[in-house]
Amino acid sequence: MEKYIVFSNEEETYKKIANIDDEIDTIILDLGDLDINPPFLIYLLKVFRLVKSKNMDIAFISKEVFTAEMNKYFRVFQTLEEYNKIKIFSSFVVKLYIDNSYTRNLLRNLFVTNGFQTKERKEERFLNKEHDSLDKDIYIINFEKYQEEKLEEIQKIKKKNPNSKVILLINKVTAYKALRTVKMGVDSIIEKPINTDEILASVKNLSMQSQLRAENIALNNKIKGLYKNLEKELALANDIQKKLMPPEKINFKGYNIEYIFSPSQKIGGDFCDIFKIDEDKIAVVFADISGHGIPAALLSTMLKAVIHSEFKNYMNIEDLMSLLNERINKIFPMGKFASMFYILLNTKENTISYCKASQEPALLIHDNKVEELQTEGQVLGVFSKEDFPDLVNFEVKTRSFSKDDVILLYTDGITEAVKDDKLYGFERLKENFLKKRNNILALKDTLDTYTLEDDLTLLTIWRDHEDI
Numbered sequence: 235m236e237k238y239i240v241f242s243n244e245e246e247t248y249k250k251i252a253n254i255d256d257e258i259d260t261i262i263l264d265l266g267d268l269d270i271n272p273p274f275l276i277y278l279l280k281v282f283r284l285v286k287s288k289n290m291d292i293a294f295i296s297k298e299v300f301t302a303e304m305n306k307y308f309r310v311f312q313t314l315e316e317y318n319k320i321k322i323f324s325s326f327v328v329k330l331y332i333d334n335s336y337t338r339n340l341l342r343n344l345f346v347t348n349g350f351q352t353k354e355r356k357e358e359r360f361l362n363k364e365h366d367s368l369d370k371d372i373y374i375i376n377f378e379k380y381q382e383e384k385l386e387e388i389q390k391i392k393k394k395n396p397n398s399k400v401i402l403l404i405n406k407v408t409a410y411k412a413l414r415t416v417k418m419g420v421d422s423i424i425e426k427p428i429n430t431d432e433i434l435a436s437v438k439n440l441s442m443q444s445q446l447r448a449e450n451i452a453l454n455n456k457i458k459g460l461y462k463n464l465e466k467e468l469a470l471a472n473d474i475q476k477k478l479m480p481p482e483k484i485n486f487k488g489y490n491i492e493y494i495f496s497p498s499q500k501i502g503g504d505f506c507d508i509f510k511i512d513e514d515k516i517a518v519v520f521a522d523i524s525g526h527g528i529p530a531a532l533l534s535t536m537l538k539a540v541i542h543s544e545f546k547n548y549m550n551i552e553d554l555m556s557l558l559n560e561r562i563n564k565i566f567p568m569g570k571f572a573s574m575f576y577i578l579l580n581t582k583e584n585t586i587s588y589c590k591a592s593q594e595p596a597l598l599i600h601d602n603k604v605e606e607l608q609t610e611g612q613v614l615g616v617f618s619k620e621d622f623p624d625l626v627n628f629e630v631k632t633r634s635f636s637k638d639d640v641i642l643l644y645t646d647g648i649t650e651a652v653k654d655d656k657l658y659g660f661e662r663l664k665e666n667f668l669k670k671r672n673n674i675l676a677l678k679d680t681l682d683t684y685t686l687e688d689d690l691t692l693l694t695i696w697r698d699h700e701d702i
Contacts (some may be wrong), residue, residue, distance in 0.1 A: 236260045236315075241268065244277050251284060260324075261285055262317065264295040269443045278308065290462035293317055293324060294457055298522055309351065320349030326370045327351045331360040333376065334404070337428065339373065344430055345437065354401035360387055367395035369444060372437055377402045379668060385415065392419040393401070397447065399440040403428065461681040468500040468528075475501050475531055478538060482548045487581040487700075492674050503530025504645050505572075507538060509545055509592075514582040519547065520643040521574040521691055522593060529570075530689075537572060551576060551589050554630040555611065559591070568636030571615040575643055579635070579695070586641070587632040597642040604664045607631070607641075640672045640696045647690035651681055656682055672696040 237258045241247050251261060263281070266496035268274065278294070285292040293309045294300075295317060300310045309324055311317040317324075330347045332338045334357055342352045350372075357376055361383045365371075373391065375384060390400050401422045404412040412423050422436045476495070484491045493506055503523030510516050519541055523530045540561050546555035555576065562572055573593040577586055588596065592613035595606040619626040635641075644663065651658040658681065670676040671696045681690075 235261060238262045238264065240264045244689075248281060248284070251281060254290075255321045256288070256636065259290055260291055261292045262295060262314070264314070265298070266295075267297040270296065270298045270300060276488065278550055282308070291325060293321070295438050309349070311349075312534070317349075321509075322445055323349040323441050324437065326437075326486050327353060327368070328370060328372045328374060330354045331357050331373065331375045332683075333357050336615070337376075340430070341433070343427075344695065345435060348434060348438070350441075357384075360384060362442070363387065365391045367391045367398045367450060369395065369397045370441075372399040372440055373400065374401045374403065374437075375464075378444040381411060382407065388415065388418055389418065394582075397444060398638065399444065401433070401436060401440075402462060410460075413585070422487060428613065458465070471528065471531065472500045472662045474540065475535075476536060477507065484508055486510070486579070487514070487583055489516065489579055489696040490672070490696050490698065491516075491693065492672070493519060493643075494674055494678055496678075496686070496690040497526075498647070498686055498689050499527040501528060501531040502526055502698075503534050504647070504689040505537060506643070506689035506691060506693055507541065508628070511540075511549070511578070512547075516579050516581070518577045518579070518643070518693070520593065520691070521572050522645045522689070522691075523572050524570050532564060533570060533572070537562065541563075551578060551583060551630045552628050553589060555589055556619060556626070557613070559614045559626060559628075560618060561619075563618045566615050571613050577641070577695070584635050585632055586635045587630055589613060589628050589630045591628060594644060594646060597644075597664060599638075599668060599671060601638075601641040602668075604668050614628065615658075635697065637697045640667075640694060642667050642694075643688060643691075643693040645691045647686055648681065649690040649694065650688055651684035651686050651690075 235258050237260070238253055239247065239250055239261060241263060245280055247263070256263065281675060289318055293311060295311055295314055297312060300308060303467045318661070319503055328350045330338050330352060334435055338354050342354055345352050360375060361380060363386065377384060384426070388400055391400060396419060399421045400419065402412050402415060402420055402426060403426055405426050415421070421440055424433055424436060430565065439568070459683060479495060482493060491508060495504060495506070496503065505521040505523060507519045508518070521534070521537060523537065540558065540652060544557055545554060548557055555574070558574070574591040575593040576598055577588045577596070588609065589611055590596070590605055590607070590609045591611040591683070595608045596664065598605045598607055609631050610627065613625055617626050647658050649658055649663055666677055667681045674692050674694045678692060
């Protein structure tokens, strides 16, 4: 992150820089048309040291021309526009190992003018050295002499950091040997006499490669960080959603209710709840909200709140389903809806009353056969009875519930599970339900070799075998 500061006076500007937050990595100090005299240059050196002590970079905007020697230490631009144009190169250091002073100065001025930092050394200074080998170091090495020794140093650089860039300056005599250095990781070879446009283009290209790599790494790290945070948030949301669900096992006057809730994305839109109506009656609500993940989970929470606030006011099942349809139609976003299966258990009469709102039919094992509990009923929230009075209706049926009977409620997560491009399917579900009966964990185990594409919720209801 950058911080732009306009110079006011020495003391105030120094304090501003000293108090800058650590999140800033580059300071742009606009000097305007101030005279860069020797005393002021000493002040700039003081500022430079302060910035470096804070592990930051600094660039100066100045209408006054800095000398070539000053440009060796300071990054100076005449306008902010110029800085913005070439700032991508400002963090790169071109390290010139060239004996010829004319060539060295020519290249130094070329790169400084284009925003690069430079360091110039004689060629022997390249030898027997512990190199920085930083990601943004670009080594330009004259390859006419000390060839074997330089090859050793290049290997050291690349071994320490393969992302450091190396350019060799060659002549026709050294061309063949230089070409072999590509295997060592040399990034570019330029033949003399040097074409300034060619070498500048090569350095800029290598800089862009390094910059893109650094940005990709930073972006990946940011994504990983966001993913970790999201995982934590989803884990918390999963915990909250589970706490909003009823106990996984309930016994009410000899009637057992047990369920498994397994969302496809840690949290989901499958929903079940259990309500005590009176001393003899208990209701089971089993619903599937359209969609997956966080939006579906939020809508399922809204549905739970609506049911909790209204179920005692609407003891008639048909009236309750009609009310839920109208409320969902008004509060759910466009295109969102819910399917539902509602069962009222009467433990005194040993009967069940049920209503299906476009949910998968409940399955009932009775006399060792699997039956489907079907009723007429529309998906909740799509059509309002005010607008479609003849279309919206909910049928309620009642039947006895024997001691050996077992009910299974399920969402389409099980029937739409996939293995070898084949669905688990409805018939397989009925077959396995008949085998496993109220053993809901064993029923879930039949999915072990299948891939779940959707949230999965299974709920079973059965009676104790002693008299109740």
